[in-house]
Amino acid sequence: MNKIKLIISREYLTRVKKKSFIVMTILGPVLFAAMMIVPAWLASMKDTDVKNIAVIDNSGIFINKIADTDYIKFEYLENKKLEELKANFSELDYYAVLQILPSITHEPSAVRLYSKKQPSFSVKSHIANAMEKELKNKKLRSHGIDEEVLKSIKSDVSIRTIQWTDDGEEKESSTEIAMVVGYASGFLIYFFIFMFGAQVMRGVIEEKTSRIVEIIISSARPFQLMMGKIVGIALVGLTQFLLWILLTFIIITGVKTVFFPESGTQNAQEIVVQDLLEQQNIPQVETIEPQNMDKFTSMLNSAKSMNFGLIFGSFIFFFLGGYLLYGSLFAAIGSAVDNETDTQQFMLPITIPLILGIFVMMNVVQNPESSVAFWFSIIPFTSPIVMMVRIPFGVPYWELALSMGLLVLTFIGSTWFAGKIYRTGILMYGKKVNYKELWKWLRYKS
Amino acid sequence: MELLKAQNIEKKFVNHLALDDVNVSIPENSIYGLLGPNGAGKTTLIRIINRITAPDKGEILLKGRPLQPEDVNIIGYLPEERGLYKKMKVGEQALYLARLKGLSKRDALKRLKYWFGKFEMEAWWDKKVEELSKGMAQKVQFVTTILHEPELLIFDEPFSGFDPINANMLKQEIIDLKKKGATIIFSTHNMASVEELCDHITLINQSRNILEGHIDDIRKKYKSNIYEISFNGEVEKLEKSLNQYYEIIDKTKVDGHSAVRIKLLHQTNENELLSLIIPAVEIISFKELIPSMNDIFIKVVNEYKN
Known part of the structure; x- marks a missing residue:
């Protein structure tokens, strides 16, 4: 037992002390934070130059109808000719000249915007929107529909979802947040299994090619070496993951208090949720403008009503379970080959269920109650990914227990299986190994 | 133990x-x-x-x-x-x-x-x-x-x-x-x-x-009863002094004196050999050739093959 502890601590410490680990640990949260902060920052950045635009409205429809904004001001010039303005443009303090031709009522392209520099997109779209709206209103009025009616036609539907729990409580829920949380945890588990599983494999290959393995297993049992490596790397993964979460929150909170002090009541968590939602492009939620604030707060409420304890707990469980299941298989592959290029043929059986899990996950997000969702969240090879997608939507406890139990049994089985291949494989050199060979190794006496 | x-x-x-x-x-x-x-x-x-x-x-x-x-x-x-x-x-x-x-x-x-x-x-x-x-x-x-x-x-x-x-x-x-x-x-x-x-x-x-x-x-166990003798004198004289229990394997001349390797066949020993040759030649050295581990290794492995 003492030996396995020593092995675990070596595997852990040598990796945690590596430069690449430290760089990844710091860079990861910076990137995450940047992904969340930069869009928000960009959105908050506005062009602060005041742009004056001269308007020559030959149609006479739009006079004083295009609204000024904080930074775009319109000046309606009634008796000026375009040529005059063009000749004196550099002396005049205009950003651009807008000319509207009389034919605008039946010809949409009868508008010209003259300027020295290419006008910005926001200016162009502001003018186009205002004009479209004005033309529409004018046409509607000409058909006898008045503005009050128009306003009442505009409708906006937002559905609040409420879950009834078994004991009769009502819980406000959010499909969107459930989707985001499910997706994020599914992907994270997939990503971690691959990333740290591959580290296990590389570690085994390194020990084998450097020939240190014979010395180690003359001091400790092969199984201790294998498990020590797998557990040590799992701890590295957990450390990195927790540091990422911690650092991301610190960075986001820090940046927020420095750059967005006005939204002081919002905490960092809300900003993260908000930014996540923005990035997922969930249609109903746009930027936090006053009219959307209600919807947003109700969403936050429902986010708070989610069982984060359960989600976090199951995440750690499925993360570890999935990793242990695949990690031991990665170790077995590493032991069977002499270098990394030979791993291809054995990688396929590991990659396929994982990728299948990701595909099923996409489907399950749309329909978390389907039978596909059920079976793939029970079968141990895909359950770590698929079950995590279902949990935010609510899963019966017996299904969760079944899935977890099967996962534990399978990883015990796979570790046993991997251990048998491992202890033979690490001492085999210069032999092209195939599946038949592996089968023989399984039947060797220990 | x-x-x-x-x-x-x-x-x-x-x-x-x-x-x-x-x-x-x-x-x-x-x-x-x-x-x-x-x-x-x-x-x-x-x-x-x-x-x-x-x-x-x-x-x-x-x-x-x-x-x-x-x-x-x-x-x-x-x-x-x-x-x-x-x-x-x-x-x-x-x-x-x-x-x-x-x-x-x-x-x-x-x-x-x-x-x-x-x-x-x-x-x-x-x-x-x-x-x-x-x-x-x-x-x-x-x-x-x-x-x-x-x-x-x-x-x-x-x-x-x-x-x-x-x-x-x-x-x-x-x-x-x-x-x-x-x-x-x-x-x-x-x-x-x-x-x-x-x-x-x-x-x-x-x-x-x-x-x-x-x-x-x-x-x-693997010694072959071969002795190396170096001496001053004529080889022929030494040869004549030996009887049928001895076999000369080779004869060489080194640094102005002669050397022979003699195998003891049976019913004889080193002392008898010495008593036979002492009258014939002037002996410089007399030693038993014990096989090296290298020879034994090769011999045993080859014997096993056959």
Whole structure:
């Protein structure tokens, strides 16, 4: 037992002390934070130059109808000719000249915007929107529909979802947040299994090619070496993951208090949720403008009503379970080959269920109650990914227990299986190994 | 009293029998040579003693009782294919390997300090193994092998990769270890070092051990009753003095005197031979030719083939 502890601590410490680990640990949260902060920052950045635009409205429809904004001001010039303005443009303090031709009522392209520099997109779209709206209103009025009616036609539907729990409580829920949380945890588990599983494999290959393995297993049992490596790397993964979460929150909170002090009541968590939602492009939620604030707060409420304890707990469980299941298989592959290029043929059986899990996950997000969702969240090879997608939507406890139990049994089985291949494989050199060979190794006496 | 005994060991791999009914008994505080051609099964036997692999049949007894898992702590093993973690620092690594053998951190550090001082390796402590030369890494590995003061040491080709100065230092260390009470299993193809170091040997050939015993006994057993005599005088005179119980194998002239090799056939001995030739020639030297381990090795292996 003492030996396995020593092995675990070596595997852990040598990796945690590596430069690449430290760089990844710091860079990861910076990137995450940047992904969340930069869009928000960009959105908050506005062009602060005041742009004056001269308007020559030959149609006479739009006079004083295009609204000024904080930074775009319109000046309606009634008796000026375009040529005059063009000749004196550099002396005049205009950003651009807008000319509207009389034919605008039946010809949409009868508008010209003259300027020295290419006008910005926001200016162009502001003018186009205002004009479209004005033309529409004018046409509607000409058909006898008045503005009050128009306003009442505009409708906006937002559905609040409420879950009834078994004991009769009502819980406000959010499909969107459930989707985001499910997706994020599914992907994270997939990503971690691959990333740290591959580290296990590389570690085994390194020990084998450097020939240190014979010395180690003359001091400790092969199984201790294998498990020590797998557990040590799992701890590295957990450390990195927790540091990422911690650092991301610190960075986001820090940046927020420095750059967005006005939204002081919002905490960092809300900003993260908000930014996540923005990035997922969930249609109903746009930027936090006053009219959307209600919807947003109700969403936050429902986010708070989610069982984060359960989600976090199951995440750690499925993360570890999935990793242990695949990690031991990665170790077995590493032991069977002499270098990394030979791993291809054995990688396929590991990659396929994982990728299948990701595909099923996409489907399950749309329909978390389907039978596909059920079976793939029970079968141990895909359950770590698929079950995590279902949990935010609510899963019966017996299904969760079944899935977890099967996962534990399978990883015990796979570790046993991997251990048998491992202890033979690490001492085999210069032999092209195939599946038949592996089968023989399984039947060797220990 | 033997420290370690291997009884009827059999080990089978997929397509061949690596060890077939091998019996070895290693006396306490001896240097035991494990000889044999490549692929004879030496490494497999060593791995079984180290509990790296298990035999299909037979058992290993340590001090008369079956070998236990925790016994690996009293064994020190230097495999033929040396290896260390390339990216790990020398000191850290030596400490880790020592602790894996059951030493406490404090003891390990104290002993490492002593050995690193003795072998003048202090400057390597914070270097990565990949920065060391092959010979330097070998030295580090040797230190980690003996650091826990094992009762049983197993060296598989220990001198390969060492320059003559370091090889000599190593040889001296091995002799010292024996003096301190360790038992040493020594697997090698270098017969000169076998003659120099080993007390006992066993020869494994084609999965079986075909020769075992004290090195002097074995050499006596294979002696061929040939004597080399150098003398001043005429060869013909010497030839005439011999009777039918003696056979001259060859005649040479060296540095102005003659030399012959004579085989004693039967019903005779050295004294009779001397009494016959003393009147004939002036004898300079007379010595029995005892076969070298190299000759015995080749002879036994070839005989076994036929």
